[in-house]
Amino acid sequence: MGIDSLIGGTIWDEYSQKVTDLMNNPKNMGEITEEQAKEMGTKLIVADFGAESCGDAVRLYWAVDPKTDVIKESKFKSFGCGTAIASSDTMAELCKGKTVQEAVKITNIDVEKAMRDTPDVPSVPPQKMHCSVMAYDVIKKAASQYMNVDMESFEEEIIVCECARVSLSTLKEVIRLNDLTTVEQITDYTKAGAFCKSCIRPGGHEEKDIYLVDLLAEYEKEKLAQVATLGNDGATIEFAKMTIVQKLKAVDKVIDDNIRQMLVMDGGDMEVLDIKENGVNIDIYIRYLGACNGCASADTGTLFAIENILKEKLDQNIRVLPI
Amino acid sequence: MRVYLDNNATTIVDPHVFEEMEPFFVQKYGNPNSLHAFAGETHPYIKTAMEKIYAGIQADRKDSVVITSCATESNNWVLKSIYFEYILTGKKNHIIVSEVEHPSIIATAKFIESQGCKVTYLPINSEGLIEAQSVRDAITDKTALVSVMWANNETGAIFPVQEIGEICKEHDVLFHSDAVQAIGKLPVWVQTFNVDYLTFSAHKFHGPKGVGALYIKQGRELIPLLHGGSQMGGLRSGTLNVAGIVGMGKAMEQAVDALDFEMSDIREMRDEFEDALLEIPDTFVVTPRNRRTPNTILISFRGIEGESMLWDLNQAGIGASTGSACASEDLEANSVMEAIGADEDLAHTAIRFSLSRYTTQEELDYTLEVVKKAVNRLREISSSYAYAPEGHESGLTTGH
Numbered sequence: 001m002g003i004d005s006l007i008g009g010t011i012w013d014e015y016s017q018k019v020t021d022l023m024n025n026p027k028n029m030g031e032i033t034e035e036q037a038k039e040m041g042t043k044l045i046v047a048d049f050g051a052e053s054c055g056d057a058v059r060l061y062w063a064v065d066p067k068t069d070v071i072k073e074s075k076f077k078s079f080g081c082g083t084a085i086a087s088s089d090t091m092a093e094l095c096k097g098k099t100v101q102e103a104v105k106i107t108n109i110d111v112e113k114a115m116r117d118t119p120d121v122p123s124v125p126p127q128k129m130h131c132s133v134m135a136y137d138v139i140k141k142a143a144s145q146y147m148n149v150d151m152e153s154f155e156e157e158i159i160v161c162e163c164a165r166v167s168l169s170t171l172k173e174v175i176r177l178n179d180l181t182t183v184e185q186i187t188d189y190t191k192a193g194a195f196c197k198s199c200i201r202p203g204g205h206e207e208k209d210i211y212l213v214d215l216l217a218e219y220e221k222e223k224l225a226q227v228a229t230l231g232n233d234g235a236t237i238e239f240a241k242m243t244i245v246q247k248l249k250a251v252d253k254v255i256d257d258n259i260r261q262m263l264v265m266d267g268g269d270m271e272v273l274d275i276k277e278n279g280v281n282i283d284i285y286i287r288y289l290g291a292c293n294g295c296a297s298a299d300t301g302t303l304f305a306i307e308n309i310l311k312e313k314l315d316q317n318i319r320v321l322p323i
Numbered sequence: 324m325r326v327y328l329d330n331n332a333t334t335i336v337d338p339h340v341f342e343e344m345e346p347f348f349v350q351k352y353g354n355p356n357s358l359h360a361f362a363g364e365t366h367p368y369i370k371t372a373m374e375k376i377y378a379g380i381q382a383d384r385k386d387s388v389v390i391t392s393c394a395t396e397s398n399n400w401v402l403k404s405i406y407f408e409y410i411l412t413g414k415k416n417h418i419i420v421s422e423v424e425h426p427s428i429i430a431t432a433k434f435i436e437s438q439g440c441k442v443t444y445l446p447i448n449s450e451g452l453i454e455a456q457s458v459r460d461a462i463t464d465k466t467a468l469v470s471v472m473w474a475n476n477e478t479g480a481i482f483p484v485q486e487i488g489e490i491c492k493e494h495d496v497l498f499h500s501d502a503v504q505a506i507g508k509l510p511v512w513v514q515t516f517n518v519d520y521l522t523f524s525a526h527k528f529h530g531p532k533g534v535g536a537l538y539i540k541q542g543r544e545l546i547p548l549l550h551g552g553s554q555m556g557g558l559r560s561g562t563l564n565v566a567g568i569v570g571m572g573k574a575m576e577q578a579v580d581a582l583d584f585e586m587s588d589i590r591e592m593r594d595e596f597e598d599a600l601l602e603i604p605d606t607f608v609v610t611p612r613n614r615r616t617p618n619t620i621l622i623s624f625r626g627i628e629g630e631s632m633l634w635d636l637n638q639a640g641i642g643a644s645t646g647s648a649c650a651s652e653d654l655e656a657n658s659v660m661e662a663i664g665a666d667e668d669l670a671h672t673a674i675r676f677s678l679s680r681y682t683t684q685e686e687l688d689y690t691l692e693v694v695k696k697a698v699n700r701l702r703e704i705s706s707s708y709a710y711a712p713e714g715h716e717s718g719l720t721t722g723h
């Protein structure tokens with residue numbers, strides 16, 4: 001939260017002058033007909049993206065020179081808000097004079113930056129960023145029609161946050177390297193989730209295949225699994241099959257992550273003395289320290305809690321024996 | 324020229340209302356609950372204002388009209404108290420609301436639903452209206468409350484509160500109505516309409532923002548939402564908003580005085596304006612005029628996204644809305660248009676014009692000209708009417 005989030009502003013106040021001007025007088029708004037394309041000696045491409053029922057739709061017209069693949073003329077028609085119209089206009093402008101192969105490289109971020117008045121002030125407010133994504137998508141659609149290939153073939157990686165164009169591989173890497181646990185942290189590191197917020201969790205403006213909360217949950221799961229993969233080869237080893245050193249490490253990790261804090265809050269602590277196999281049972285010998293020593297629940301409630309956590313995280317056959 | 328046609332969102336404070344409020348900031352600023360003359364001198368004004376508020380909805384002296392901070396508070400209060408009193412205790416397990424209630428009802432209903440209450444969301448029909456029969460069908464012997472608004476904020480559709488009130492009485496179910504859009508536009512007489520609870524808010528009828536009310540019929544109980552210093556008979560604690568109460572009293576008096584004007588003159592202006600708008604090709608209005616509040620038009624211009632229409636209107640100094648004021652921030656489709664579900668392509672094209680007794684003919688004439696120009700310009704840009712070569716299959720529209 002914070003002051004900026006408490007009183008919402010008018011989204012229009014955050015438009016750059018360029019966005020305002022383009023909304024009032026779009027330069028490349030219009031059509032290219034078959035006849036006009038023929039006169040220029042070009043091939044007409046008409047690509048649609050979005051849908052009126054979803055609130056945003058754009059039709060892009062390209063007149064492409066078939067010998068050089070250069071886009072000679074580029075026009076658009078758009079059903080949408082001011083940002084959609086201004087970014088469609090900018091996108092059409094950026095396409096002109098480029099080859100189709102070059103145009104495919106234009107991203108929604110290029111479009112947004114081209115609409116800025118000053119280099120470091122965004123041209124549209126965060127919740128409007130997704131409107132420029134449509135401008136990017138329609139280029140790929142047009143190019144796929146011209147080159148007669150699948151639209152997805154232009155996408156080299158899976159993009160989770162389309163507004164900031166952050167890929168799945170980048171997100172996974174950043175989460176792991178920095179041990180991130182919250183969406184806010186991901187946004188701070190990558191800008192993913194900072195704009196239309198659809199990629200954070202289901203229920204946003206647009207439906208997604210992958211959400212940031214999924215990635216966090218996945219990483220959390222991985223971390224738990226790691227407890228059991230402390231072997232040198234890195235493969236998953238069942239707790240029961242670990243060497244004694246691995247077992248001690250795994251038990252220590254569970255205690256550090258899940259138990260110690262609870263004891264320390266009450267002025268106590270514990271240490272693991274030994275682990276012994278006893279038939280099917282795995283007996284973990286511990287010693288209470290500080291206030292735990294002699295505490296009434298050290299042999300009842302606290303003990304059961306410790307045992308249950310270790311059972312759940314590592315192995316159902318664990319028994320915890322205080323000495 | 325600046326033209327304000329967003330009176331369902333909020334209204335100008337009537338200068339007479341403002342004048343009556345003014346002394347309570349710098350001169351008569353005492354806390355009415357204190358024991359000295361600074362407090363005492365506010366009492367007659369509060370009393371007079373309360374009398375006017377009671378008279379405005381024809382409340383009985385034994386009923387309680389509790390002053391709150393806004394309609395959102397009043398709506399939260401009813402639903403949450405019903406939850407504490409009936410649902411949490413296991414006496415009942417169910418409430419009924421319409422699917423097009425204000426967010427302060429819908430979001431609160433969703434919240435108590437998350438706490439284990441069953442909620443029925445009554446659908447609207449293709450004309451944006453609620454059928455009273457649907458309430459009867461949804462009531463069970465475990466239903467604690469029915470909450471249906473008097474009139475809808477987006478379409479102006481008037482809901483059958485009289486019939487719903489009777490059905491609720493018959494089944495011994497409590498009935499709440501959010502009458503925020505009805506005060507000053509329709510007769511809201513609580514005795515004849517059989518409501519147990521009624522919400523309203525001053526700023527929708529030329530009073531100040533920050534003051535609302537909840538009518539509670541005598542004999543009905545409601546656990547307080549705000550506990551504290553026992554103001555308002557302990558039902559709603561918090562230092563009395565003296566200026567606000569005085570303002571609401573005056574605004575209520577004027578709203579009731581102007582009711583005939585609203586129901587005849589404003590309605591006539593609205594109807595003429597609407598006729599002229601409907602002359603523009605491909606425009607649609609959903610709810611029949613005689614089933615709407617006299618000041619409201621929700622109209623769709625095919626092929627023009629609502630926000631871009633608001634943009635062009637705003638450039639010409641005209642304030643209107645895409646339906647709910649919330650739409651300006653959360654950017655979602657108009658919920659009523661979605662609920663009607665007739666034509667998906669129109670879901671994002673609705674514009675609401677809402678008039679008030681301050682609206683002039685000159686303003687409407689000017690607005691009409693601006694709308695016509697905007698429609699031409701934006702349809703020129705729109706992909707809906709765009710050229711496509713032969714054989715091109717459009718994926719943009721569902722077809723019309």
